[in-house]
Amino acid sequence: xxxxxxxxxxxxxxxxxxDCPVTNSALSCPNLWRSPSSLFSSIGIHEDVRLMRALxxxxxxxxxxxxxxxxxxxxKDPQLPQAISDLGSxxxxxxxxxxxxxxxxxxxxxxxxxxxxQGSRSRTTKVKGVVLPADITPERILKDQLKDNVSGPIFSIxxxxxxxxxxxxxxxxxxxxxLGRMLRGKxxxxxxxxxxxxxxxxxxxxxxxxxxxxxxxxxxxxxxRLGLSNLLVWHLTGQGNGTSRFLETxxxxxxxxxxxxxxxxxxxxxxNLALFEEQIKLHPRTKAKKVIEAARKLPQYxxxxxxxxxxxASNWLGLTPTRPDKTKLTIEExxxxxxxxxxxxxxxxxMVCKQPCFPGNMRATKANWIAANGKLxxxxxxxEMGFSIRTSDPxxxxxxxxxxxxxxxxxxxxxxxxxxxxxxxxxEHVLCKIKRWISRFKSKIHAQTIISLVQKLVEEAATAxxxxxxxxxxxxxxxxxxxxxxxxxxxxxLNAQVSSSSVQVRGPITFLxxxxxxxxxxxxxxxxxxxxxxxxxxxxxxxxxxxxxxxALAPQVAGALYEALMPKFLTRGDEGLLGEFNNREDxxxxxxxxxxxxxxxxxxxxxxxxxxxVPPAGYxxxxxxxxxxxxxxxxxxxVMLQATIAxxxxxxxxxxxxxxEMAVKTQKKVRYHFLFVSPSxxxxxxxxxxxxxxxxxxxxxxxxxxxxxWVVMKLPDGFDTSLTAFExxxxxxxxxxxxxxxxxxxxxxxxxxxxxxxxxxxxxxVGPSSPRVRRRESDEDDEGRAGRRPAPAxxx
Numbered sequence: 001x002x003x004x005x006x007x008x009x010x011x012x013x014x015x016x017x018x019d020c021p022v023t024n025s026a027l028s029c030p031n032l033w034r035s036p037s038s039l040f041s042s043i044g045i046h047e048d049v050r051l052m053r054a055l056x057x058x059x060x061x062x063x064x065x066x067x068x069x070x071x072x073x074x075x076k077d078p079q080l081p082q083a084i085s086d087l088g089s090x091x092x093x094x095x096x097x098x099x100x101x102x103x104x105x106x107x108x109x110x111x112x113x114x115x116x117x118q119g120s121r122s123r124t125t126k127v128k129g130v131v132l133p134a135d136i137t138p139e140r141i142l143k144d145q146l147k148d149n150v151s152g153p154i155f156s157i158x159x160x161x162x163x164x165x166x167x168x169x170x171x172x173x174x175x176x177x178x179l180g181r182m183l184r185g186k187x188x189x190x191x192x193x194x195x196x197x198x199x200x201x202x203x204x205x206x207x208x209x210x211x212x213x214x215x216x217x218x219x220x221x222x223x224x225r226l227g228l229s230n231l232l233v234w235h236l237t238g239q240g241n242g243t244s245r246f247l248e249t250x251x252x253x254x255x256x257x258x259x260x261x262x263x264x265x266x267x268x269x270x271x272n273l274a275l276f277e278e279q280i281k282l283h284p285r286t287k288a289k290k291v292i293e294a295a296r297k298l299p300q301y302x303x304x305x306x307x308x309x310x311x312x313a314s315n316w317l318g319l320t321p322t323r324p325d326k327t328k329l330t331i332e333e334x335x336x337x338x339x340x341x342x343x344x345x346x347x348x349x350x351m352v353c354k355q356p357c358f359p360g361n362m363r364a365t366k367a368n369w370i371a372a373n374g375k376l377x378x379x380x381x382x383x384e385m386g387f388s389i390r391t392s393d394p395x396x397x398x399x400x401x402x403x404x405x406x407x408x409x410x411x412x413x414x415x416x417x418x419x420x421x422x423x424x425x426x427x428e429h430v431l432c433k434i435k436r437w438i439s440r441f442k443s444k445i446h447a448q449t450i451i452s453l454v455q456k457l458v459e460e461a462a463t464a465x466x467x468x469x470x471x472x473x474x475x476x477x478x479x480x481x482x483x484x485x486x487x488x489x490x491x492x493x494l495n496a497q498v499s500s501s502s503v504q505v506r507g508p509i510t511f512l513x514x515x516x517x518x519x520x521x522x523x524x525x526x527x528x529x530x531x532x533x534x535x536x537x538x539x540x541x542x543x544x545x546x547x548x549x550x551x552a553l554a555p556q557v558a559g560a561l562y563e564a565l566m567p568k569f570l571t572r573g574d575e576g577l578l579g580e581f582n583n584r585e586d587x588x589x590x591x592x593x594x595x596x597x598x599x600x601x602x603x604x605x606x607x608x609x610x611x612x613x614v615p616p617a618g619y620x621x622x623x624x625x626x627x628x629x630x631x632x633x634x635x636x637x638x639v640m641l642q643a644t645i646a647x648x649x650x651x652x653x654x655x656x657x658x659x660x661e662m663a664v665k666t667q668k669k670v671r672y673h674f675l676f677v678s679p680s681x682x683x684x685x686x687x688x689x690x691x692x693x694x695x696x697x698x699x700x701x702x703x704x705x706x707x708x709x710w711v712v713m714k715l716p717d718g719f720d721t722s723l724t725a726f727e728x729x730x731x732x733x734x735x736x737x738x739x740x741x742x743x744x745x746x747x748x749x750x751x752x753x754x755x756x757x758x759x760x761x762x763x764x765x766v767g768p769s770s771p772r773v774r775r776r777e778s779d780e781d782d783e784g785r786a787g788r789r790p791a792p793a794x795x796x
Contacts, residue, residue: 138482141396141403143388153475154386155407156458157434157451162412162420162472163461165203169419172468176457178445182437187444195440198241199311202430205421209240209309216253228347230254232338233261238306238317246304258339262331268302269319269331275300311377311436370428371397377432384434395489403477403485404431411473490604562713563643566677567614567624569713571595579639579675581709582685582693587673589626589639589711600625603658607636607666621655623677627663636668640706643677643713647686651695651708660697660704672706677713684710 054062074080142154163175164183174180178188185197198207216239217230234253237243246268247253255261279295280288295301305319315321320328370378371394379397382389387400405427412422420426441450461471570577576591593612600613602625613625626639640659642649651674663670674695678684688708697704 136395136399136486138479138486141387141389141399141482141486143386153455153458154477155404155473156475157437157454158385158404158430159471159473159475160454160457161202161430161433161437162416163468163470165201166416166419166472167468169203169206175461175469176453178441178453179437179457182441188441189444194444196240196242196306196309198309199436200433200440202426202433203420204426204429207241208244212240212244212247216247216250218254221254225344225347226254226256226339229258229339229344230261233335236317236334236338237265237304237319238309240306240309242306242309243303246302249302258332258336261335261339265304265319265331265335268304272301272304370401377435378428381431381434384438398489399482399485401427401431402488403482406485406488407477407481408473413472416472487598487601487605490601562645562679563623566641566643566713567595567612570612570624570626577675577677577711577713579673579709579711580681580684581707582688584707584709587637587639587675587709593626602655602662607662615655619655621652622659625659629668634669636663636666636670637673638663638670639673639675641675641677641711644687645679645683647683648690649676649687651691653695653697656695656706657697660706672704674706674708676708676710678710679712679714681710681712684712 051062160176160179161183164179167173167175167180168183181188181191182200183197185195185200186192187194198204198209201207204210213234217227217234221227222231230253233239233255239247239253249268250264253264255264275298276292276295279291279298283291296303305317307313307315307317309317319331320334322328370376370382373379374389374397378401379389382397382400382404385404387396387403389397389400405424408422408427412420416422438450441453458471458475461469464470570589570591570593572592577589579587579589581587594610595612595614596608599616600608601616601619607627609627609629611626613627615622615625621642622640623643624641626641628637628639629635630637638659640656642651656674660672663672676684676687678687688710691708693709694705694707697706
């Protein structure tokens, strides 16, 4: 056996790149893409594991000649290092998206692993079937007083709060003096400073606390290694408008060490303690707690922390908080843990690109968060507006939040959005303020409630002519608008079920030919090729075809990309598709179809004619739906499309049945067409014949036969449509499989059968606007088993 510590010769390395000239980039090498260890095959390293061992044993010797070859390449092309650096950054970020199904830097980057309890064995777990959300009516999400009048003034209090915030930011007069005072943190009756204005103003983007944070810890410093430590000091001591006097004494709140941070707080803390002792001596008959509360209002007191910054007092936001055993932490005990090296290193890796961003579907994220936190302000705000969410399920909460955000998104002007810093997070902030405005107004104005005042102001605004009196959004909503919000909530719930699906595996995992040992732990594993479609959404159709061709060596990826491209081909392709059948006349689908803006869940909405309808992620059997009416509007054609590059594909009646029921409700003559979208006529004809050219629903007099045919949508250039080559590649390239199961589990997997891990790994939820790639119950051949020739596919 060769010595693994010996490096590959210069000739061997050069030979590995022989077919990959520098001008075409060494990264185009098939061998290098397959496995980096292929460059070291001449010295007996054929697996990544052995390469890793050699590197750990003697990295310099192992890589010496390889690095020398890279230097030669650099000398030939000086621009190559920068190009590779840019490509590396791009690939790194995209891999984070693919693996996490979301933008990077929102969660820990590693795959979460959890220990297995002693003596237990984690078996492959089936993914639960998708449960369609329950049907709810607009009346169900409204309180009793609004049920008889669905279009009631539910947005009244939200509209007047937004009006005051906009008037201040556009330098216009207050529309109502009492509410204008409340926005500024003043007593609505006397105008005296009463509250922290940041707790009353919904516009966090331009709050005083935000301005102070940007001044004392500039954003470019917050992303550095010490950034998180200083941000934690800021937030865990409640720094902001309430501590502005203390912040004025500090040139910066960015400290290089815990000692520097402690030194900034200690002198003022000691002065405050001396002030408390002095006041207690002056008032010996008064309880110390009341004396200290009074002392905090004296001008000599320096507010070094603010336990009330978030509206309710929190002991742990104090500079020296009290433990459960009634003893106090010292400043050192509070600050030192915030400056530990491990925390700073973790933050630096987390913020390495200095471009943190939120997941693409923030609306759904915030809606789910509100539904899960019924005791917090946003939930109370929706309740005060008139939404019946107290005793309802989370679906109602999501529908209520979607109704608010869609209403504001539709009616707020672009200038108003810019002034307010509009976003889903802003909507959450302003909903938080509703309950606070109501309770604080009541505490100061006992003779009147804010609701009665708002009703009066809304009536006045209806006839107002001055711009500062006009409301920025309507106070009423239509029944159709509520139904739209309900549909969004249903889609959100369905996508959440699919995205949370996963499988638990135990044992070595093979990914692109490389093994990863997973010992004594369970790992949630997703199929990465299902996530690649998210990258396609930002590309034009032509760019998508070129991008897809890069994955020709991996048929599993090719299948997923082919499915993702099909709806876009119909919306942008000029030719359209010709549906062919073995036993009936052909049917043509025109090109450049208009796609419905939201995913279409059969059975929850009426049919939309003349548009391409794409079901949400996880819907079985059907990738797209196209319905048209005849000229006399008496005959309905329902075309169900299923994309696949494989010769065998089962059809699930679970996906077809709701479509049939939806079509029957139209009370028209219905002609059904089930079409496989395949890369060649040969494959399509084989699929139709395997299904006996039709599928059957029901029995007896209700028996319905749906003809099954095919359409041809060619693979992009770069894909090999030869099934012989396809089968050969399928044996060599498997994106995800379990090679070595536990001995106890081995008997559960039959020879030649797919593992549950392959069939049950869940696809990522790419969001309501991009329902391109999804995992279906019958989608076995898209998972990379296209080369096998199983028995003819039947129907569930």
